[in-house]
Every structure is written in structure tokens, then in C-alpha cells.
Amino acid sequence: MGQAKLSIENTRKSRVRWFVVFMLFVLTTINYADRATLSIVGDSVQKDLGLSAVSMGYVFSAFGWAYVIGQLPGGWLLDKFGSKVVIASSVFFWSLFTFFQGFIGFFTAGVAIIMLFSLRFIVGLAEAPSFPGNSRIVASWFPKAERGTASAIFNSAQYFALVLFSPLMAWIVHKFDWHMVFIVMGVLGMILAAVWMKVIYSPKKHPRITKEEIAYIEEGGGLVDMDEAKEGKKEKEKEAKKGPQWSQVKQLLTNRMLVGVYLGQYCITTLTYFFLTWFPVYLVQARGMSILEAGFISSLPAICGFVGGVLGGIVSDFFLKKGRSLTFARKTPIVIGMLLSCSMIACNYVDAEWLVVVIMSLAFFGKGFGALGWAVVSDTSPKEIAGLSGGLFNTFGNIASITTPIIIGYIVNATGSFNGALVFVGANAIVAILSYLLLVGEIKRVELKGSGMKPESNLKM
Secondary structure (H helix, E strand, C coil): CHHHHHHHHHHHHCCHHHHHHHHHHHHHHHHHHHHHHHHHCHHHHHHHHCCCHHHHHHHHHHHHHHHHHCHHHHHHHHHHHCHHHHHHHHHHHHHHHHHHHHHHHHCCHHHHHHHHHHHHHHHHHHHCCHHHHHHHHHHHHCCHHHHHHHHHHHHCHHHHHHHHHHHHHHHHHHHCCHHHHHHHHHHHHHHHHHHHHHHCCCHHHCCCCCHHHHHHHHHCCCCCCCCCCCCCHHHHHHHHHHCCCHHHHHHHHCCHHHHHHHHHHHHHHHHHHHHHHHHHHHHHHCCCCCHHHHHHHHHHHHHHHHHHHHHHHHHHHHHHHCCCCHHHHHHHHHHHHHHHHHHHHHHHHCCCHHHHHHHHHHHHHHHHHCCCHHHHHHHHCCHHHHHHHHHHHHHHHCHHHHHHHHHHHHHHHHHCCCHHHHHHHHHHHHHHHHHHHHHHCCCCCCCCCCCCCCCCCCCCC
16 A cells, blocks of 8 residues: 555655646647638638638538548558557648648638638548557547546647637738638648657657656556567567457447447537537628628637636546546546536527637537547557547547538528527537437446456456
8 A cells, every 4th residue: 555655645745647648639630720721711711712611611621521532541550550650640741731721822712712611621530549559548548537538638738729810810810811721720730740859759758757656657558568569579560460450340349338429429519510610600691790700709609618618627537546437536527517408509599709609618618528539548458559549439429520511502502591500509409418318328447358358347446
């Protein structure tokens, strides 16, 4: 007992894992800021290029098509080459093609539309490994009792990105023009890729980590050797060539718990992409705000989403430390958060701008509070294919990045109003709740047949 206490005290001197999650937070902030560039400049782009609401919906969806297509290849690359190099490459290339979007104004409207769609498509493809990589790093760097907080921190960056960059990008549009937004964000991302390569290591190779911290992570269920060679050289080379097997993917797809998680993530991501694509346009077109006003006002719900995102992870891990099961600790914030997200439908019945902002802030808080899907992935992914498992999860979730902007575009085009769009998004929150309550069941690590690994227990801690 005394030795265990001493180990924990020594661990406090070495908290490298929290610096790693800070870097994930910074990376994810740039990630989501780049995704949101088009939504901030969307009204200007729509007018300059003469796009209808339906056409704008398809341009918004370009990112999503490629992002979904790239998930399984991205996860495979992570499992084969490790998180550090694949994520750095991902950041560099998505930033490079974000930068190129700043020059489409030199072309005629027809060519510019094609180029914008194509470049957004390539950005989506390049970003594909980012979130599976984040989940993979959390699984290797954090014990089970801290994964909720760690995952919530990097996941909350999607809201912080809007808090920080929505006003900045709106100001850039107002001061210069919409092309400059893409140039600035592209340069920032390429700088980040270089920093990432300099400071990120696997747990056992980090120069500043102590043996006590490694032991603390490993004893708590952290997969510290995920990117380390446990086999001989020949065996490692054989596995690298073979890669993850499709029979393993089939096992994931036939697991009822994971199917419920996938469905829930699709619905939660529908909320995400409403805020990332149409929300600023909604403020301009339905509520009569200027682009500058919409940029600043968008940051207010985003602040609430950020607070909710961090708080949801802290509450989940608090339940675990108080002896509640992993299933209860993960599901409770998700259900409460999605219930709060449904409140956005109330915006259809109010006229005051301040009240719309309050309601959307509550909905955004709920969405953040319940966004624990990546913690669940870290809890459930088989060690052998952690990257691929995260990629499959993100594939299903980000089908919503394709469907949401298109469906909302058709609703707005057909009705001339955003009322139906808000109902559509709110209904998805209800489906997410039902999926976690009726389909997911007990949350535990999946054991692949023939792997010889023991699943993590879901007993009270």
C-alpha cells in the first residue's frame, strides 16, 4: 500500500501525458478551425460564386465525402506506421490544401466552384487519420480512469476552435477578403506539423517521462507499448506487411455494442456539422446578422460547448473514481447532453436574437457535455487494431458530415426557412439517446477472436 502511494506521488512529478493531451488539443483546434473556414466565409462565397442553398450544401459536403472515404485507410496507416508520423503528415497536407483554397478567386466562377469542391475534398482526405490518431494516443498515454477527461479535452477543441477562430476569421473577411482566411489558416497548420514532429513521442520513448509515470499508466490499463515492437524483427515485418485483417473489421461490425456506438456517433456528428456548416449562415440569413456579428456571436455558444465538453469528461471520470461502472460513467453524460441539445428546436418559436443565442448556447453546452464517443472508442478498441477501430467509428460518425449539410440545404431551399432544419438536428439527438440506452449495453474492450487478449473489466473500481 505504501509503495503504491509512493508511486503515485512520484508520478505527480512527471505529468508528460497531460502535455501530450495539450498538443492533441492544439492540433484539434486547428483541425476544426480549418473545417469551419468555409462556414465563416460561406455567405460571401455563396454570393461571389452565385451558389444556391442546395449547391452550397454540396460544397459543404465535399469535406465529408473524402473524410469518410479516408477513415479506414487512415486507421490502417496509423496501425502500420504509428501515430506520430501519420498525424504530422495529416496536419501538413490538410493545411497545404487549405492554403491553396485562398487562390481560387483567380479563376472564373465555374472553375472556382470545381476547384473549391476538389480542394475541400482533398482536405477531408488528409484529415481522415486525425481523430482515430487522437484516440489511439489517448489509449496509449492514459489509464482508463483518466481517458474520459483526456478525450474530452481534445474533443472540446472543436468548440474552442470556434471561440478563438470564428471572430478572427470574421475580422479577416471584414478587413481583407474571404480568400485570406484560407491562407492564414493554412500557414498556421504547416507550422504546427513541424512542432508536432519535434515534441511528440510514444510513452516509453519520451525523454522526460519517468518510470513511475509509465507504470502508473500501464497499471491503469494504458496501452503504453502500442507502437513498440513486442515481437522479433521478422515477426514485426510480417505483421507490418499483412496489416489489420478485414476479418477483424467484420468482428467490429457484428458487435452490437459497437453498432450502437456507431449509430449514436452519427447522430451526435449531425449536431456537430450543423454548427460547423450552416449555423453562421443561419445567423446571417435567418436572423439578419452581418458576417462580423455572426462570427462573434457564433463564439458564444462555442464557449458553452467548450465548457460542456471538458465538464462531460470530468464528470464521467468522477463517476468512475466514485466506484460507478464504466457503462454508467460514459452513458450518463451522453444522455443528459443530448437531452439538452434538443433545446435548439425552441429557436423556432422565439424572435429575440439574445434568446436565440441563449438557447443555442444551451444546446451547444449539451452537445459538448455528451460528446464522449472518443472516450468510448479508447475504452473499447482492440489493441491490435486501435487505429482501424477508431477509423471505423469515425467513418460511421462522419457520414453525417455528408448528409447533414445536404439535407439542411434541401430543407432550406424547399421551405425558405431554417425551422425544419432545427427540428431535423434536434431529432438526431433523440436517436442518439435511444441508441445508447437500447443498443449499446455494457461498455467494455472488444476482444478479437484468436487474439489471446483479455478484455478490460467493466467492474466497479
